[in-house]
Amino acid sequence: MESKACATDAKIDALVTEIIGRVADKWTMLLLEILEEHGELRFTRLGELAGGISQKMLTKTIRQMERDGLVIRTVHAVIPPRVDYKLTKLGRSLGAAFCGVWLWAEKHHDAVERARAVYDQKNKRVQAGGAARPLS
Numbered sequence: 001m002e003s004k005a006c007a008t009d010a011k012i013d014a015l016v017t018e019i020i021g022r023v024a025d026k027w028t029m030l031l032l033e034i035l036e037e038h039g040e041l042r043f044t045r046l047g048e049l050a051g052g053i054s055q056k057m058l059t060k061t062i063r064q065m066e067r068d069g070l071v072i073r074t075v076h077a078v079i080p081p082r083v084d085y086k087l088t089k090l091g092r093s094l095g096a097a098f099c100g101v102w103l104w105a106e107k108h109h110d111a112v113e114r115a116r117a118v119y120d121q122k123n124k125r126v127q128a129g130g131a132a133r134p135l136s
Contacts, residue, residue, distance in 0.1 A: 019068070019094075027053055027061040032087070032095040035071065040086035070094060 027050065034049045035041065041049070047058045062085060065071045070091035076082040087095070105112075 025061075027057060028065060029098065031058075031061060031065065032070070032091060032098070035085065035087045036092060036095050040074075040084050043083045043085065046085060065091070 030050055030053075031046065034046060038045075038049065043058070043062070046062070047053055047055065050058065053061075062071060062073075066073050066085075068090075069088055071085045072088055074084045074086075076084070
């Protein structure tokens with residue numbers, strides 16, 4: 001019989017995996033950042049600030065964020081209808097948790113770029129030498 005602690009751990013593991021998978025997608029991270037920086041925004045303005053996101057992807061992403069409790073959707077009874085989104089306390093805390101990724105990237109950007117250049121250079125030499133496939 002599974003203990004209650006193990007069941008909780010499995011649920012937490014599943015949630016962490018799901019949230020990381022979702023937040024790791026560029027649109028969720030970007031929308032979290034935009035809403036943190038600009039506060040409450042209309043749907044259209046959110047899309048403009050995201051730049052390059054399709055309306056379909058914006059709708060899908062913001063609905064999932066709402067379902068997860070990261071944003072609050074407010075529909076204003078005006079004509080034409082106006083819909084605003086803002087981060088919840090939960091959404092702000094998730095953004096803060098992932099702020100460390102930005103700090104890490106800022107600190108290690110040059111090292112990552114150098115490592116990529118070294119890898120790419122090795123990969124080119126291997127391919128030029130007739131290797132069947134690139135290094136993995």
